Amino acid sequence: MKGYLAAIAALVEKDLRLEWRSREAITSMIFFSLLVVVIFGFAFQTRKIDPTTEAPGLLWIAFTFSGVLGLHRMLALERENGSLQALLLAPVDRGAIFLAKVTTVLGLILLAEWITIPIFSILLRVSVLPCLLPLALITCAGSLGFAAVGVLLATIASGSRLREVLLPLLLYPLWVPVLVGCVELTGLALSGRPLKEGSDWLVLLAVYDVIFMTAGTLLFDLMLEE
Amino acid sequence: MTRNDAAAARSMRVNEDRPARASSNWGRALLISKIFDFTAIPLILAGLYLAFLYAPRESTMGDVQRIFYFHVPFALNSFLAFGVVLVASIGFLLRGKRSWDETALAAVEVGFLYCTLVLLTGPVWARSAWGVWWTWDARLTSTLILWLIFASYLFLRTYMADDPRMRRYAAVLGILGALEVPIVYYSVQWFSTQHPTTFITERGKLDPQMAMVLRFTLIAVLILGIALFWKRRLIGRLEEARDRLLADVEERELR
Numbered sequence: 040m041k042g043y044l045a046a047i048a049a050l051v052e053k054d055l056r057l058e059w060r061s062r063e064a065i066t067s068m069i070f071f072s073l074l075v076v077v078i079f080g081f082a083f084q085t086r087k088i089d090p091t092t093e094a095p096g097l098l099w100i101a102f103t104f105s106g107v108l109g110l111h112r113m114l115a116l117e118r119e120n121g122s123l124q125a126l127l128l129a130p131v132d133r134g135a136i137f138l139a140k141v142t143t144v145l146g147l148i149l150l151a152e153w154i155t156i157p158i159f160s161i162l163l164r165v166s167v168l169p170c171l172l173p174l175a176l177i178t179c180a181g182s183l184g185f186a187a188v189g190v191l192l193a194t195i196a197s198g199s200r201l202r203e204v205l206l207p208l209l210l211y212p213l214w215v216p217v218l219v220g221c222v223e224l225t226g227l228a229l230s231g232r233p234l235k236e237g238s239d240w241l242v243l244l245a246v247y248d249v250i251f252m253t254a255g256t257l258l259f260d261l262m263l264e265e
Numbered sequence: 266m267t268r269n270d271a272a273a274a275r276s277m278r279v280n281e282d283r284p285a286r287a288s289s290n291w292g293r294a295l296l297i298s299k300i301f302d303f304t305a306i307p308l309i310l311a312g313l314y315l316a317f318l319y320a321p322r323e324s325t326m327g328d329v330q331r332i333f334y335f336h337v338p339f340a341l342n343s344f345l346a347f348g349v350v351l352v353a354s355i356g357f358l359l360r361g362k363r364s365w366d367e368t369a370l371a372a373v374e375v376g377f378l379y380c381t382l383v384l385l386t387g388p389v390w391a392r393s394a395w396g397v398w399w400t401w402d403a404r405l406t407s408t409l410i411l412w413l414i415f416a417s418y419l420f421l422r423t424y425m426a427d428d429p430r431m432r433r434y435a436a437v438l439g440i441l442g443a444l445e446v447p448i449v450y451y452s453v454q455w456f457s458t459q460h461p462t463t464f465i466t467e468r469g470k471l472d473p474q475m476a477m478v479l480r481f482t483l484i485a486v487l488i489l490g491i492a493l494f495w496k497r498r499l500i501g502r503l504e505e506a507r508d509r510l511l512a513d514v515e516e517r518e519l520r
Contacts, residue, residue: 191441195434199425208420212413213441216449243448250444261358262437 046131050139051146057116058147064112068105068151075101076159088163095225098159099218102152102178106185107207109147110193113140114206118197133260137190141255145186152178165229173228180244181221187251188213191258220244291502298499301492308485312478320478329393334478336386338486339379340408346376346490347411347443350418354439357432366432367501369439370422375494377415379486383408407449414442 058064079088079097088094117123126136156174160167167174189210196206220240227237234241316334323330349372357365387405388398399405418438425431 188441191437195421195437198430198434199421201424205420205424209417209438212410212417213445215410215413216445243451247448250448251441254441254444258358258437258440262433264433 043132043135046135047139047142050126050131050136051142054113054116054139054143055146058143064109065147065150067112068109068147069154071108072101072105072151072155073158075104076155076162080162083163088165090165091226091230094159094163094165094229095222097163098156098225099181099222101155101159102148102182103185103211103214103218105151105155106148106182106189107210109144109151110189110206110210111203113144113190114193114197114202123197127263133263134256137255137259138252140190141183141186141252144190145182148182148186149178152182167229169231170228173234174225176234177221177224177228177244180241180248181217184217184244184247184251185214187248187255191251191255191262194259194262217244217247220247294495294499294502298492298495301488301495305485305489305492308488312482312485315478315481320475321472323475326390326394329390332386332390334482335486336383336390337479338483339382339386341483342486342490343376343379343383343411344446345487346372346379346494347446350376350439351443354436354443357436358440361429363432363505364501366436367498367505369436371494371497371501373415373418373439374497375490377412377419378493379490380408380412380415384412410449411446414445418442 076097079100083093088097117126127133129136153175156167156178159165192209192213193206196202196209199205220237220243224234224237224240224244227234312334316331320331320334322328350369353365353369353372356362357369387408391400391405392398418435421435421438422431425434
C-alpha cells in the first residue's frame, strides 16, 4: 500500500514538474475558459446574467470545454517520444498510473476553474464571494468525475487518428448527468441557498465519482494489455 | 523433407479441414437465422394488426395511444441490449475472444436502432398529448443520453483502425456506458420530482385487452431484435473468417 501511494506521488510529481516547465496546459485552459466567459459576455451584452439560471450553466460550459483542452494536452504529452509505452514498462501497478493521471488532471482543472470563477464574477457581475466554500466543494466533486472519465476516454481516444474529434464525442454523453448535478448545485449556491436542498445531487456526484474511479482503476489495466 | 516442409504440410492440413468444420457450423447458424426471420416477420405483422385494429381505442388519448404498443417494447428491448453489451464487454476484456466483441457490437447496433425508434415514435405521441414534440422530461432525457452513448460507441468503432486494441477500448466504453445507465436513470428521477410530469405506464390501470396486445408486441419486438442480432453476428463471423484467411495468405506469401 505504501509503495502504491509512493508510486502515485512520484508519477504526479513527474507530470506536475513537466507541466510547471512548460505551463502549456494550464495557461491554455485558463485562457480558453476566459474566452468562453468573454464570448458569453458579448452574446448577452445587453442584459444582466441571471445568477440562478444562466450563470451556473455558463460557468459549467466554460469548465467542460477547458477541461477537454487539459485532457488533450495530457494526451499529447504522453504521445511524444512514446512515453506512454515507457510508462507502461515501469514496474508500477497500472491502477496507480490511472490514479496518478486523474490526480494531475484534477489538479490542473481545479486550478483553472478557481481562477476562472473570480474573472467570471467580475465580468458578468455575478456575486460569488458569499458562496466560495460551496462552490469549491461542487467544483471538486464535479471535476473528480470529469477527470476520472476523462483520463479513461482520453486514453481510448489517443488510439485514433482523429483523437481531437473523438474525445469530446465519447466524453460528453457520459459526462451529462454530472453536468446536470453541478449546474443545479451551483444554481443553489449562487442564489445563496444551502447545498442541503440539493443533497440528492451531492449523492449523485459522490456515487458517480466512486463508480468511475473504481471502474477506471480496474479497467485501465485490462485496457492497456498488449 | 526438411523440418520446415513438415511444418508447412501440417499447417496446410490444419487449414484444409478448418473450412469444412466451419461450413457445417455456418449452415446451422444460417438455418437459425432463417428461423428467427420467419418467426419475427409474422409476429410483427400480427403485432401491427393487434395494435392498430384489435386493441380498444383509448378513451382520453384516442388513437395516438396505439403508438405505445411499439414504443414501449422498443424502449424495454433497447435496455436489454445494453445489458448484453455489458456482459459481452466484460467477457471480452476477461477472455479476449473476438466473438465476445462481435456480440457486444451486434447488441449495440440493435440497441441503437431500437433507441432511435423510441426517440422517433415518442415525439409523435407527445405532440398530440402534450402539444410539444419534445420536453426535458425525465424519461425523454435519459433515453436521449442512452442514444448518445450508443452513438459514441459506434463513433469509436468507425474512427479507429480495426485491431485488437480498438476492441478492448470499445469494450471499456461499453462497460462505462452500461454503468452510466442506472446513474442517468436515478438522476433524472430526481430531476422529475422537481419537474413533475404525467407518466403513462401505470400497469395497474391497464385494460386486460390492451395488456395482452402490449405483451404480444413486447415478444414480437424481442424476436425481431434477436433476428437482427443474429444476422449481425453472422456478418461478424464472416468478417472474422475473412481476416483469418487474409492472415493465412499473408503468412504464406512471407514464406
